[in-house]
Amino acid sequence: xxxxxxxxxxxxxxxxxxxxxxxxxxxxxxxxxxxxxxxxxxxxxxxxxxxxxxxxxxxxxxxxxxxxxxxxxxxxxxxxxxxxxxxxxxxxxxxxxxxxxxxxxxxxxxxxxxxxxxxxxxxxxxxxxxxxxxxxxxxxxxxxxxxxxxxxxxxxxxxxxxxxxxxxxxxxxxxxxxxxxxxxxxxxxxxxxxxxxxxxxxxxxxxxxxxxxxxxxxxxxxxxxxxxxxxxxxxxxxxxxxxxxxxxxxxxxxxxxxxxxxxxxxxxxxxxxxxxxxxxxxxxxxxxxxxxxxxxxxxxxxxxxxxxxxxxxxxxxxxxxxxxxxxxxxxxxxxxxxxxxxxxxxxxxxxxxxxxxxxxxxxxx
Amino acid sequence: xxxxxxxxxxxxxxxxxxxxxxxxxxxxxxxxxxxxxxxxxxxxxxxxxxxxxxxxxxxxxxxxxxxxxxxxxxxxxxxxxxxxxxxxxxxxxxxxxxxxxxxxxxxxxxxxxxxxxxxxxxxxxxxxxxxxxxxxxxxxxxxxxxxxxxxxxxxxxxxxxxxxxxxxxxxxxxxxxxxxxxxxxxxxxxxxxxxxxxxxxxxxxxxxxx
Numbered sequence: 230x231x232x233x234x235x236x237x238x239x240x241x242x243x244x245x246x247x248x249x250x251x252x253x254x255x256x257x258x259x260x261x262x263x264x265x266x267x268x269x270x271x272x273x274x275x276x277x278x279x280x281x282x283x284x285x286x287x288x289x290x291x292x293x294x295x296x297x298x299x300x301x302x303x304x305x306x307x308x309x310x311x312x313x314x315x316x317x318x319x320x321x322x323x324x325x326x327x328x329x330x331x332x333x334x335x336x337x338x339x340x341x342x343x344x345x346x347x348x349x350x351x352x353x354x355x356x357x358x359x360x361x362x363x364x365x366x367x368x369x370x371x372x373x374x375x376x377x378x379x380x381x382x383x384x385x386x387x388x389x390x391x392x393x394x395x396x397x398x399x400x401x402x403x404x405x406x407x408x409x410x411x412x413x414x415x416x417x418x419x420x421x422x423x424x425x426x427x428x429x430x431x432x433x434x435x436x437x438x439x440x441x442x443x444x445x446x447x448x449x450x451x452x453x454x455x456x457x458x459x460x461x462x463x464x465x466x467x468x469x470x471x472x473x474x475x476x477x478x479x480x481x482x483x484x485x486x487x488x489x490x491x492x493x494x495x496x497x498x499x500x501x502x503x504x505x506x507x508x509x510x511x512x513x514x515x516x517x518x519x520x521x522x523x524x525x526x527x528x529x530x531x532x533x534x535x536x537x538x539x540x541x542x543x544x545x546x547x548x549x550x551x552x553x554x555x556x557x558x559x560x561x562x563x564x565x566x567x568x569x570x571x572x573x574x575x576x577x578x579x580x581x582x583x584x585x586x587x588x589x590x591x592x593x594x
Numbered sequence: 595x596x597x598x599x600x601x602x603x604x605x606x607x608x609x610x611x612x613x614x615x616x617x618x619x620x621x622x623x624x625x626x627x628x629x630x631x632x633x634x635x636x637x638x639x640x641x642x643x644x645x646x647x648x649x650x651x652x653x654x655x656x657x658x659x660x661x662x663x664x665x666x667x668x669x670x671x672x673x674x675x676x677x678x679x680x681x682x683x684x685x686x687x688x689x690x691x692x693x694x695x696x697x698x699x700x701x702x703x704x705x706x707x708x709x710x711x712x713x714x715x716x717x718x719x720x721x722x723x724x725x726x727x728x729x730x731x732x733x734x735x736x737x738x739x740x741x742x743x744x745x746x747x748x749x750x751x752x753x754x755x756x757x758x759x760x761x762x763x764x765x766x767x768x769x770x771x772x773x774x775x776x777x778x779x780x781x782x783x784x785x786x787x788x789x790x791x792x793x794x795x796x797x798x799x800x801x802x803x804x
Contacts, residue, residue, distance in 0.1 A: 325677055326657065368785040404683040430788075472785075476679070492782045497659020498677070499782065 238334065238526045242317055244362045245336050245524060249315035252355060254338050257314040259300040265290040267299055274299060274483045274509060277322045281330055295322040298506070298521060301339050307515045311342030331527070337503070339521035344505065346455075349487055350462035352520050356489060356501055357468040359524050364532070366494035369501070370474040371433060371459070373487050375452030376445070377475060380422045383446055384415050392480075394423065399478045401427055418444075426475040433460045436473040455486065483509045487520065496531045500524060541571035544582035548575045550590040559586050596641045597787050599794060602656060602664035604649035608687040608775055612665040613644070615684060618804075619797035641790060653678065653778065662783040663791060668773045669752050673713045679784055681795050682777040685802055688754075689773045690766075691716060695741050695748035697765040701726075710740030711750040720750065720770050738762050 235243065250256070268280050274296070281293040294300055297318045305312060317336040324331055338355065340348050353371065360367035377398060381391050390413050397405045403424055410420040422445060429440050437457055445453070456473065463471055479488045484504045491501030503522020510519050543563050547556055556572060563570045563586070571580065575589050601616070603609040613626060623637040626644055636643040647655055652664040657676040665684065669691055691713070701707060703726070710731040711717045721728045731746050738758055740746040749764075752773055759765055777798060779791055 326654075326674065366786065370785070400678070400680045402680040405680060492785045494786045497657075497780055497782050 237529050237532060241363055241529055242334070242336055242526055245359050246315065246317060248355065248358060248362065249338050252313075252351065254313045254315035254340075257301060257316045257339075259294065259297060259304070259316065259318060261293060261319075262291045263294045263300055265292040267303060268292055268295065271299055271483075271509070271512070273480050275322070277324070279323045279330070281321050293321040294318075295320050297335065297337065297523065298339060298509070302341065302506075302509060302513055302515065302519065305341045305515065307517070309342065309517070311340065311344075311348070314339050314341070334526040335523045336526055337521060337523035339519060341510070341519040341521075342517050344507075344518035344520045346458050346462070349505065349520055350459050350466075352503070352522065353459055353471075353487070353489065354463060354466045354468050356491060356503060356522050357463070357471055359522075360470075360491045360493060360501060363500065363524075363529065364493045364495070367470055368492045369471045369489055370477045370492070371456065371471055371487070371489045372473065372475050372477040373452040373456050374479065374484055374504075375455070375486055376426065376440075376449045377423075377478065379446045379449030379452060380419055380426070382448065384413075384419050386413055386415065395478045398423060398427055399476050401476050403427060430474045430476070431472060433471045433473045434464065440473070452486070459487065479504055483512070489522070491522075491524075493532070496528050498528060500528045540580045541582055542568045543570040543584040543586060544579060545570055545572040545586045546575040546579075546589055547572070548589040548591075551588045555588055559588060597790055598636070598638070598641055598643050599663060599787060599790050600661045601642055601644045602647050602652045602661035603644055604652050604665055604667070604775075605646045606649060608649065608667070609646060609665065611686050612684060612775060615686070615798060615801050616642070616644075619794070619801040621794060621797070642794075656778050656780050659780050659783060661780070662787055663777060663779045663794070665775050666778050667752075668771070668776055669713060669716070671776060671778065672771065673715050675715070676778070677781060679779040679781055680776050681779055681791075682799055682802070684775040684777055684798070687773070687775040689752045691750070691770040691773050692753045692766045693720075693748050693750055693768040693770065694738075694753060694759050694764050694766050696763060699741075699748065699767060701747070707748065708746040709748055709750055710737055710746035712737060713750055716770065717750040738764060 265280065265282050268275060272278050280295050282290055285291045297316055297320060301314060315338040320333050320335055321330050322333065323329065340352055357369045360369055377395065381394060393409055397409055406423055407420065425443055429436055437460055441453055477488050477490045484506050485508050486505035488504035490499045493500050501522055501524045505520045507518045510517055545556060545559055560570055560572060603612055621640045621642045623635045623642060623644055626635040634643055634645045649667065650670055652666040653670055653674055653676040655661040656664040656678050667687060707726060707728045708731060709717050709728045710733050712733060714730045714732050717730055733740060737749045737751045740749055741764065742762055748767060753759065753766055756766060777795060784791055
């Protein structure tokens with residue numbers, strides 16, 4: 230298929246697949262349906278808790294899959310070998326603040342098994358290059374949940390309070406953080422550390438240098454050291470537009486370490502999300518480590534020009550007086566010239582085509 | 595190149611106060627207050643374009659990227675939980691989200707509590723945290739009438755002075771959270787207009803604290 234005949238979604242999907250295959254990620258296909266129980270047990274991992282369900286012929290409750298990662302992890306072999314997989318799948322879920330289920334096309338990759346610095350850096354590079362394929366005007370926000378969890382671990386607060394503080398960090402809500410810290414009796418030092426991390430946001434390398442000078446607990450420093458190694462790798466890859474932003478927070482029940490989110494100018498929501506999810510593997514009784522990301526291709530509709538209707542290059546018009554063989558000869562000539570064409574009766578509304586071939590009575594006069 | 599920031603302001607008194615704050619911070623646009631039929635108002639030199647929208651719609655305009663930033667009440671943000679950055683407390687439009695009801699009301703926990711409100715998500719969350727089963731009665735206005743006519747046991751609503759409640763024999767029973775106007779920003783647009791939005795936020799913060 231010629232690139233110009235593809236929709237933006239198809240073209241980008243094709244290019245991303247090529248990108249992932251070029252780095253040795255093996256295509257992986259999961260079924261459309263999954264047992265509902267999988268989602269019941271991992272509700273918080275899902276972007277939306279609502280799931281489309283139905284009873285299978287054997288009476289088992291099934292669901293149209295709202296997520297791909299859970300299915301891949303469920304089926305991943307627990308044999309100590311590292312699997313690098315990529316996929317392009319349709320999922321069914323209710324987007325945030327929307328009023329119904331939608332079919333969402335997403336493509337992405339997962340690296341499951343042993344995730345060392347190289348593997349994590351490779352995934353991060355592929356996330357940045359995925360965004361670059363969509364638009365040169367992109368930003369990949371990167372964080373490590375270990376930095377924040379290291380700071381929060383110093384406080385005697387429960388999981389619910391931790392989640393509340395992380396949610397405020399995710400909103401860059403400094404006034405809310407101050408109020409919540411006061412209410413929870415969180416120390417002034419922790420409050421100050423959180424505020425400094427929220428405001429530290431910018432190009433990865435230089436922002437890391439600024440953050441490294443902050444007074445932070447040892448576990449946070451170790452997480453920062455990991456980010457520094459990622460930054461060095463991305464530098465060698467020559468990948469730009471990567472920012473450090475601690476407001477990228479994911480559920481710590483599932484995610485640990487590196488988390489990231491990608492944005493493209495012109496699309497008002499994140500188009501890529503990913504991170505390290507060793508905790509999900511643990512919860513599913515598997516050993517090892519995992520990292521991956523998804524690109525939400527349905528969002529590409531928001532890019533300017535993405536909705537332009539494809540028109541044929543030439544238009545062939547005929548009427549009752551035209552010999553069908555004459556039409557065939559005309560279209561074969563167009564085909565030989567490499568042009569796409571549309572054949573229609575003259576009285577029908579004409580689309581905008583570069584060239585018009587009239588085979589009507591009027592044209593023959 | 596300086597890029598224009600699109601600002602959604604809530605129609606009404608709060609929006610006018612918010613605009614006055616923006617103007618004091620150097621982002622004025624005089625034609626905004628003129629009597630005319632224009633829908634958008636721009637001051638290219640200051641780098642802002644304003645538009646008025648229904649207060650409850652501000653968060654939607656911002657979350658979906660039609661506006662880069664906006665001014666929304668904390669009540670709306672708590673109710674709809676839009677995926678936006680909440681950058682500043684503008685400390686105006688202050689009131690409280692409360693449970694109110696007959697002054698002598700005491701929840702005996704003997705049955706399902708009937709709660710009338712414009713804020714069903716806030717009410718559900720508040721009572722779920724107390725493991726209290728409630729029947730949410732979604733109303734669009736005149737909430738205070740509900741307990742008076744026996745439609746509900748209590749209401750969950752914003753209370754500014756408490757005068758309307760008092761005049762109808764009602765009172766605040768519990769306070770859920772303080773409410774004020776907040777500056778919110780679209781997360782994706784913040785990535786590409788971050789410098790302009792941060793500069794505006796800092797100037798607004800100075801104006802708030804002046």
